[in-house]
Amino acid sequence: MKKLGLLVFAFLVTMMAKAQAPNDAEALLDEVSSKVESYDNILIDFKYSLENTAENVKHETRGDVSLKGEKYLLNIMGTTRIFDGNKLYTIIPEDEEINISSYDPEDEQNITPSKMLTFYNDGYKSEMGKVEDLKGRKIQYVNLTPIDSNAEIKNILLGIDKQTKHIYNLIQTQDNGTKITITVNSFKTNQPLPESLFQFREDRYKDYYINRLD
Template identity: 25%
Template structure:
């Protein structure tokens, strides 16, 4: 179960989604609000995408992951595991043990940074402020810090780095209340990819001998 808790938290912090939230009163300064709204509007127009990213714990080495998203459906591969979510059922495949865990998918129980609503999650449960403008080579980024307002949240704050040229997310850093920090960086992003719905459904026939653990 420890593996499931780890991958569940990692999944909940991935900045990949296009689902809208109900707009609530802004909880940030005008500059940070404008930056986040422009970023949110950009991604909400994308119907599907594929992304390759790295994630680096403080003091640790960088690891790679990739995700494909289509509406509320997603497929995520990272940390020796692969998650299939068809919008109703979430299957977490663990390569090391050739085991898959099945759970009902409840989008309302995804936590502070649910992957199906991250692009507008800042509108509820966070206050935010513009931190700085940062240059990296020829590119310029705006850095906005989101601070959780939820007492039961595992997340303390999130720093998002947004490209000024096209409002795309370059990287984000998660600060957990237990002191752990993880930095995510988007390496490649392909919008509006053609992908069939069955790509997001786990097919046991493709994993010979897999042990199925039904947690529903």
């Protein structure tokens, strides 16, 4: 379960990749990015699913993340991850354990979810895909293909609500046949969030083992 939790976080990180492509696809991604950056904060409730038919593997779970600038609070699979702008706190109630580490922007594992909707990293080619009508919403898909031919990711389909310019879902297909899908159930913006939401209170976890990694 821990490993899958890390995979979820790594997959959320994947959402930040911006494609190097011309015309409509690039323009749409830039529009989505600008829209996201205009918000003071964002609250996302999402569904995560992983499926590999050949291996008879299927898993679904839900999660939520609150974002304000670089700060975030992520809940997934019983684990809470907090970034207060300087330190990362991973709280694992099942093991009564907390890992604390400094944020290193050069470490890809430490890229914050707050960047997952901004598309500023290179590494993908993009092109406009199909449009689907999902529950009355027009979803425009953008097909992202890794520039690196050795990448484990085969392709990513990014679904964007044509009216709101918010991301609706992301479908990643890997070379081994595994398909990972993240679907946004709710996307709220500019909510009244207390600053304490992104603060770690050590006195609340007196019985926990605290692992200070640096």
